[in-house]
Amino acid sequence: MIIGKTNRTDNWWFEPLWTGIGFFAFVIYTTWAMLQANYYWWDAGANGFGGYLSPFYSPLIFINPLAQGSAPMDHSWFGFWPEWWPSLIPASPAILILAGPLSFRMTCYYYRKFYYRAYFMSPVACAVKGVSQKHYKGETALLIFQNLHRYTLYIALGFVVILSYDAILGFFRNGQLGIGVGSIILLINPILLAGYAFGCHAFRHLSGGKLDCFSCPSGKQKIRYKLWKGVSWLNGEHMLWAWASMIWVAFADIYVRMVAMGNWTDFNTWGY
């Protein structure tokens, strides 16, 4: 049995290839950025309320103030970096939180489609022979945990709130309202994440999809019907939201990192 055996004559391998490479690149960059444990914050040394925080590093559970480009201590939820932390692992706030958004994406119905195709090759493309499993069990055995996707949605909704707060933070420097290129980048980030999370299939189900009747017993439409319609509308472009939000979150980290390292200049109204 040959993988990739097909009678198709078109470029069926193109989609699994670019999605496979694209996501792999994201994972490599995210892992690298997470292990850096530095340059995730920029406020031009101004302190006070406001600054740019890389979304990979938000929320800041603990902060190691000795790291280059780290946030001021008052942004930490629980204070100083713990002393018991093993020295082999970088003291990176990103390590503590990235599993949340990652679990959301990895159990997303769209990502499942893409990686079952591109990585598991089950099937690699339609009407193309994939890896054939003698005892194919779909999502009933090893992959049964995918059924808990809705719980990762709850986590992601928390991140929408946190990253929205970070977006507001991005419009201040030392308590002064203003706007910079970074503010806009950090504002778009939670918007894309919200578009992705609110179009989630699990959310579509919870918002109203689980009902058999939207207008029973009164014959009048319920609010949940309208909600479900809205979620369905977002859900129609779920793949687009998934990629846009993923690329953007990485880009936002690159931007904050570059500005914090002094490689890029942040154009803004504060003038410093």
Place this chain on the structure above:
Amino acid sequence: MRNFRIFRGDKSGGKMLDYQIEVDKGMVVLDAIHRIQTEQANDLAVRWNCKAGKCGSCSVEINGIPKLSCMTRMNEYGPEETVSIRPLKTFPIMKDLVTDVLWNYEQNKKIVPFTPDPNLKNKNGDYVMMQEDIDRIQEFRKCIECFLCQNVCHILRDQGKKDKFVGPRFMIQLAGLEMHPLDTQDRIPAIKEKFGSGMCNITRCCTDVCPEHIQITDNAIIPLKERVVDRFYDPVIWLWRKLFRRKSV
């Protein structure tokens, strides 16, 4: 002159044979097959009926992609390109391009028919529904039973699990009943066990090939999977049901 390569044979085997014919403007692949049948191969077996994309009989695999031959225009292919036509892979071949799709009708028989509650009739003896409650279901009613989705689904096509999964066409059938505002059957346990909703890994090939553009995976299978989660996998709902002995949340 255009070159065609068509499967000729039956269940004991066969081979791809080449045919050259003239193709006129506006022809679809089924027209070409008919011309070959008329001019060169009178015994070529092909199933068709409406030539309008509505009967679902003419499903074949054209250059490896499952399609309705009556809805595939010849100008989709380059002037020099050989067009290969094969029968559906997932079902047993009867002769040439004709396969035996009986298995699908057998699946249909396993599904408990629509069971409305007679008490819900109004005083004229009619069932009344609001349009917004059946919009979703009407999408599934567009199905023409071409079985292209059944053919392309890798569970049936490559993994050989016809005994474990009923296939996308019948998942939409089940979804249409499960989501029906008047249906009284509890279908969720059967959807999970007997019909195998967990076998589908939502890779969406069924949706990709459906000539009626039914969003099979997004609008039928995933919503059913979520309903199965409510019933069987969600730990909080499970606890809630245990504590308050309620059927739903």
